[in-house]
Amino acid sequence: MAEPLIFDLNKDGRRGYALPALDVPALDPADHIPSRFLRQELPLPSLSELEVVRHFTRLSRLNHSVDIGFYPLGSCTMKYNPKVNENMARLPGFAHIHPQQPEETVQGALEMLKTLEDQLAEVTGMDAMTLQPAAGAHGEMTGLLIMKAYHKKQGNHKTKIMIPDSGHGTNPASCSMVGYEVINIKSDARGSIDIEDLKAKLSPDVAGLMITNPSTLGLFDENIGELASLIHSVDGLLYYDGANLNAIMGWTRPGDMGFDIVHLNLHKTFSTPHGGGGPGAGPVGVKKHLEAFLPNPRVVFDGKKYKLQTKCRESVGPVLGSVGNFLVLVRAFAYIMVNGREGLKNASAYAVLNANYMMARLKKTYHLPYDRFCKHEFVLSGKSLAQYGVKTLDVAKRLLDFGFHAPTIYFPMIVEESMMFEPTETESKGTLDCFMEAMEMIAREAAENPDNLKNAPLKTPVRRLDEATAARKPDINYFQRPE
Amino acid sequence: MATYIPTTPDELQEMLGAIGVKSIDDLFAEIPPELRLQGELNLPAGMSESEMARKVARLAETNETVDKNVCFLGGGAYDHIIPAVIDHILLRGDFFTAYTPYQPEVSQGTLQCIYEYQSLICGLTGMDQSNASLYEGATANVEAINMATAQTGRSKVLVLQTLNPEYRRVINTLNGALGVEIVTVPFEDGAVDPSRVQELMNDKIAAVVMQYPNFFGSIEDIERISEIAHAAGALSIVSANPIALGLIEAPGKLGADIVTGEGQPLGIPLSFGGPYLGFIAAKKALLRRMPGRIVGRTKDIDGKIGFVLTLQAREQHIRREKASSNICSNQALMALNATIYMSLLGRDGIKEVAYQSFQKAHYMKRELAKVEGVSFPFTGSFFHELVVKIPNARKVLGKMSKKGVFAGIPLDNWFTSLKDCVLIAVTEKRTKDEIDNYCNMLGGFING
Known part of the structure; x- marks a missing residue:
């Protein structure tokens, strides 16, 4: 019932x-x-x-969760959320302090913030960070405001941002939020950015290039150095969407690749829980020449005391009513402390190992559009099942019957019937093997008994839902239900 | 110490063999050598859970908490009583380690909670629809202003000076960046005279943004101001304190088109500013302009009731640059926090929290009036927050803080005209003894 x-x-x-x-x-x-x-x-x-x-x-009990089972949702980095971090976020010294308390009564909180800023700057190779943005999308908007402020100061007339066609949907939406027009750049046959297309579209009114590396295909773009030079040649800035940072920690850094602005998703890479869709945290890091534009207040240390500095003349201004999602930051701080320099590098190493292990086996059953080593995630296409009238959506739904969460589906859009898998480093070989057996069984089922897939899921608390009626006759408030 | 990685050395070898490489390094070979990190990250070595927990606890202990001190601070975040039940439910891994309900068949828990949250917010604010939540109170107004400019095709907004000054700064940053012209309407006697809004109102204005109760705790005349806005074809945006709505009338009944607010008072810990909960609710006509996620009730193929993310054609992952907002996530866990709080306190409980906060704030005002040297710059109706003028306020606040009383927020942080004025918040959590002690201590420091 x-x-x-x-x-x-x-x-x-x-x-x-x-x-x-x-x-x-x-x-x-x-x-x-x-x-x-x-x-x-x-x-x-x-x-x-x-x-x-x-x-x-x-x-x-009606939810799937990381604590219950495998959650290979690509680009979401559904790694284990260490329980101890929940304890740290509930320490009264962090949870029970008011944002307007006198500075001398919150020195520990400010020290935590400053330390975390420095650590994240080190991991990303940037010079300065703000922890204020409350989510990745919010970080994007903040990064783009910084970009805008930079061009204004330079006296540049910039109206456009370049985004590859594999980019997250948030990227173009954030550009619109700050008033930039979007130019889409194609991907080449290897899944990297098509440099020729970029060159053809590059002009002095380009404010920047916004990319993830590795891309949403899970592929590292080796041309990143050239991309950086190209974009810098028109005084554009290179923006790093940090959604995929879990692939490269301790191996390479956005700052060393030539990126000027970075946003992170602490709820992905740094293990803070997703909470059913938030709260997250989206810190933004910048190179020295952009530091003055960071949102205020900034946390500063004068040698004796930590302070919140609000008077920063060139700052874009505050982007949130507080210093950030503080308790989310505490969890990331605890995670970095436990892992340390080796642990972070290992996290990326094993995330990449797990993804390649899965890709090597699953490509025998499903179409792999870009056959090269992936980083922390990879994209398969379900198009080979079309002959049985089966779609990627059906594969996703059938996986639920096996107790697994589905991969990200129909994204990135450049791959037909796409399925994007991100196992993360915290899953064991045994779990990956079980999951892949299920994927293979589903492929067999598609041929032998496709209705099993089209009717899936069968064992979940509810089955496929009528989304069309939900959108046509919205029932979104108990007090005003449609007839 | 990489304790969160389960792979054994034997498994590693098997996996490398299956991939066809010798080492993990081979999987990173395509990163050009000049871009590889030389050496290690300049971070400390890892440590065990217990070592970390000890260090972090030590750091946390250096902060002064509202448990050991007595908190009269407000300004958007309030020290209310938080029932124990809430955290026990939030700590269920099924809730906090789930992600966005992309696969509704295995996310009915999260989805139904959000549907209940949306309905509770509608009930509380008197509006037709709510989204699944936003980051927090300041940015909720940014989204509301974006809705209003899109709806009216106008690009100028009136913002009352009695809106939380931190919210106003965020509006300046984010709406300002999109070219929205922001005109501030000044206050007199702790609130804005509607005739000042009337003077500035014209057919270029997309919306009026106000706070209820306002930043000073006063009850702004949102009804009259909404009428003025509507007469000019502008929208009325009200940032409301959800607890106050247990005592004062729903903004939806007083003409608001969009109600936003900070949900922290609904059982969310003070947390040095976050994570909190932004809420936004609107009239029916604005449904397709709503930002972020919305959950709807529907049926599955067997006819069983179920819930889904709906009206997604507004959102960034479909619309990309044409989306109504770039918001992807909501603050689901904080929305759940507020949902449990509203369910547990219930109708009578929310009313009582509001009633007691009102009573204690008014008691405090009466007691403060007896302290020599204290005066009240404003005269209007207020809820649970009030402005008090204290000679040498900053010095006195400092002394009280040292004695374990967070005595108020100095308003000259934001308002040069309010030197020595202090914003004091009194919730149901404060006791008569704490209030009496505050007044005695204050008298001692002013006159001692």
Whole structure:
């Protein structure tokens, strides 16, 4: 039976939580607030504590998660989220401090921030960082604002940003948010950026080139040095989308490849949990010549005390109402501390090993569009199953029946019927083997009993959902359900 | 110490063999030598979990907490009582180690929670629809302004000076970057006189952005200001404190077109500023302009009720540069936090948190009035936050902090006209003793 909605569990008069009794003399609010501003109705449910606990516990059991099983979602880096980091984020000295407390009472918090900034700058080869952006997309927007500020100061008239056709959808959306026009650059036969296409489209009004390396195909672009020179030749800036940093930590650094701006996704590379879709953190790093444009406040150390500096004349300004998603940052800080320099390098080493191990076997069963060593992820095409009337979507749904999460599907868009796998370093060979057996069994099923795939999933809490009706007649608020 | 990698040396050899290489290094061979990192990262060596935990705990202990001190700080983040139940549920790996519900068949837990969250936010704000949440309170206004400019085709907004000054700065950064012209409407007596909005209103204005209760704790006349906005074809955007809405009327009933806010008061720890929860809810006509994720209820092929991400044609992964926003994620876990809080406290509980906060703030004002030298620059109605003028305020605040009382936020941080004025927040968590002690201590420092 489906779990009822919280509203359907309502019982007027029930209480789930008792506050301490009011210990000051009470006034009549009607004497102090004009009556038109006094609340009339408050349509919230009333439940007991146990009912609330059971409701959400039951709901939790309907989710797949990293703690339950393999989650090879490409470009999302669903690695293990160490439990101890949750403890660190719940230390009262971090969780129970107010953002407006006097600076002398939060020195430890500021020290943590400064240390993490320095560590992330080292990992990426950048000169300065801001930890303020709350997510990758937010980091992108921040990085692009910095780019804009730089060009303004240079007196450059720049209106366009180049993005490869394999780029994340967020990239062009972020460009629009800051008022840049997007130029799409093609990929070549090896899955790298087509340099000739880039050269043909390069002009003085190009503000920058925004790429991931390795790309969303999981492939390292060896031409990155030349790309950097090209973009710098028009005083453009090279922007690094850090979604794929888990492939290269300790092996190479965006800063050394010629990137000027980097954003990271701490919820990917640095193991902070995805939380069902957030909160994340999207720090941004820059080279020296862009440091002055970083958002404020900046954390500074004057030799004795840590301070939040708000007066930074050239800063693009704050991009969030606080110093950042602080407790997410604490988790990343703990992760870096445990791993250290060797551990981070190993994380990337084994992430790349696992991806290549899977790719080497699965390419025998599924089409591999770019047959070369991958980095932390790789992309297969499900097009060979089309002869049985089976789509990539069906493969994804069938995987759910085996207790696995599906890969990222239909992205990147340059590969037909694409499936993007990212195993991460924290999965064992045994898990990868089981998963690949399932992938192979599914390929056999496609030929022998395609309906099994088209009807999948069969064993999940619900089966395929009617998304068309959901969009046509939106039922998104319990209080206003369509007829 | 790479304790999170399970691969044994034997397995490593087998895997390398299957790939057809001798070592992991071979898999990185395509990185041009001149781009490879020479040597190691300049970071400390790794350590065990217990060593790390000890070091991090030591660092955390150097901070002064609101547990050991008494917190009268607000300004957008409030020290409310947080029920124990919440964290136990948040710590279920099924919630916090899941990702975005891309495969709805195995994400019904997250999806139903978001549907409930959206509905609770609608109920609280009196609006027709909510998204699945945004980063936090400041950026929620940025998204609301983007909606308003897109909807009206106008590029100028009026922002009341009584909107949280940190939010105003973020609006300047982010909306300013898109060429939105931001006009600030000044306050008098702790709130904005609607006639000032009327004077600045014209058919170039996309929206008026206001806060309710406003940054000073005063109850802004959002009803009258919304009327003025509507008469000129502009939208009314209200940034509301969700707890206050247990006592004061829903903005949806007072003319708001978009309600945003900071969800931190709904059971989220202070956390030095984040992660918090941005909420945004709007009237029906604005549905296709909403940023970020939205969850809808539907049925599966067996006719069973289920939930999905819906109306995705607005979003970046489909629309790319034409998306309504670049937002990908939401703050799902913080939305869950708020959902559990609202469910547990329930209708009567939220009302009581609001009622007690109101009562204690008003008690505090009466007690402060008895302290010689203290005065109140503003006279209007307020909820649980008030502005107090204290001689040599910064010095006094410093002394009180040393005695374990975070006594308020100095307003001259942002308002040069408010020298020696302090913003004080009083929640249901404060006790009569703490308030009395505050007033005694304050009297001692002012007059001692």
